[in-house]
Ligand SMILES: Nc1ncnc2c1ncn2[C@@H]1O[C@H](COP(=O)(O)OP(=O)(O)OP(=O)(O)O)[C@@H](O)[C@H]1O
């Protein structure tokens with residue numbers, strides 16, 4: 408099938424590129440692994456003194472961190488193509504991309520598969536298995552499938568929330584800064600959202616819906632019975648955000664067609 | 669059938685005028701200063717299937733802009749554009765299967781990998797049948813002498829080596845129409861020959877339509893059936909290269925070595941226009957009938973030597989660029 412052929416070809420060339428820089432690859436993976444595991448260690452240290460934070464146990468918080476980690480991992484491997492989009496445009500990369508008989512959004516993502524995301528994958532897997540034991544989660548085939556859907560949706564939410572600001576490059580010369588600002592809000596995901604108070608919770612649910620990356624869907628697996636009306640909405644939020652991304656992209660492309668790089 | 673039909677195409681760019689420094693940037697946000705550049709105006713061009721067409725013109729004339737419009741990267745403000753029967757902007761992705769593009773200034777090759785790896789990716793992107801792919805790769809490798817290059821990372825290739833790979837990459841999927849924006853930039857004489865031979869072969873064997881822009885008249889002389897000269901966004905000439913010489917190259921130069929210094933007054937009386945002078949040797953520019961001018965000189969003076977020089981095509985084109993067609997035409 409054509410989609411599989413294409414995926415194979417794009418993956419292959421990315422892997423070949425990592426192999427060109429074996430040491431960078433290794434260091435990248437290790438540094439991401441440590442970066443991802445640090446907040447978990449911090450929580451572990453914290454819980455050696457206390458029993459619960461705002462009613463959340465060690466295992467539960469660890470699971471929430473692990474889910475954000477997995478979403479970040481998938482995002483980092485597959486959906487970072489737009490991270491330097493302003494530079495990409497300035498260098499004429501978009502001109503080139505538009506000449507391929509392929510959806511440019513897909514192409515731009517597919518030509519930048521980041522290897523160091525493997526570090527995030529490993530770190531998150533470790534955190535999640537610890538968390539599962541601590542929070543007493545029993546995995547079944549169904550919950551594993553749900554987990555897969557949730558983490559892919561979550562990574563797509565992260566993608567949309569980084570791509571949309573990056574697309575500002577169509578209107579202003581430099582846009583990397585916008586994506587970085589949003590990225591800073593991701594730090595809030597290291598703790599259960601409801602410890603921050605209503606204003607921030609509201610903001611992270613309805614304005615910048617990062618809550619759907621980990622906090623709300625985590626409730627499904629933790630079996631808390633809390634926030635059930637929001638817990639299953641991550642795929643829908645992802646879909647809406649992707650729709651929005653495509654809309655902004657099309658608008659941007661129109662601007663590009665009249666201004667050029 | 670026409671491969672390309674552009675009629676009365678206009679294209680305007682807007683450039684932000686930002687003064688340097690942070691203060692300049694802030695000022696720009698408060699009060700946007702915009703300069704518009706009319707890159708193309710009333711630009712028309714038609715190219716038949718199987719034709720090799722050259723597009724030349726001074727820097728900033730609008731050649732690259734025209735290519736970007738024909739390939740669907742940019743949309744024209746006015747006029748109509750058909751490429752292989754399609755609207756390139758509306759049907760860009762569909763059209764992309766049938767066209768190949770080389771931007772001489774930019775690369776589509778993966779910088780850190782050998783060209784072969786990019787070729788493999790293009791194999792998948794263009795959905796090239798395996799047989800076609802290996803046949804083309806073999807032929808390109810031979811004619812463009814890619815053998816020693818295919819395994820080296822692109823960043824380690826010289827400009828000319830990279831360009832040969834670039835051209836191969838753009839043609840792997842047997843496009844019906846190929847755009848080459850300055851394909852011979854930075855190539856040495858042998859590489860240029862290779863590339864030209866290659867393009868001629870592709871054009872003959874596959875009936876591929878080729879549009880190329882260049883600053884090298886050699887490309888035009890050796891490759892193109894027809895040439896368009898673009899100046900300030902307009903096509904100012906369209907036809908055979910040889911005809912340019914007939915139209916604009918009427919002025920020839922006669923250089924004469926006299927036995928003894930002729931008097932300026934006498935030369936003026938004969939109507940000779942002096943271009944240059946070195947001792948007893950004079951260069952006159954003669955427009956129209958050369959033999960009558962020579963006859964006048966021979967009758968009147970005692971001459972050592974006489975030479976008639978036809979201007980190089982480069983010189984003529986330079987004159988057209990400098991003075992515009994209207995003034996260059998006399
Ligand atoms: N993206 C852009 N934004 C603003 N102005 C542009 C842009 N691209 C080109 N221009 C301007 O449009 C005009 C035509 O440019 P173009 O690149 O088409 O010229 P060209 O004939 O290809 O020149 P060259 O021989 O130098 O490659 C120039 O004045 C150029 O400065």
Ligand SMILES: [Mg+2]
Pocket residue numbers: 731732733849
């Ligand atoms: Mg150009």
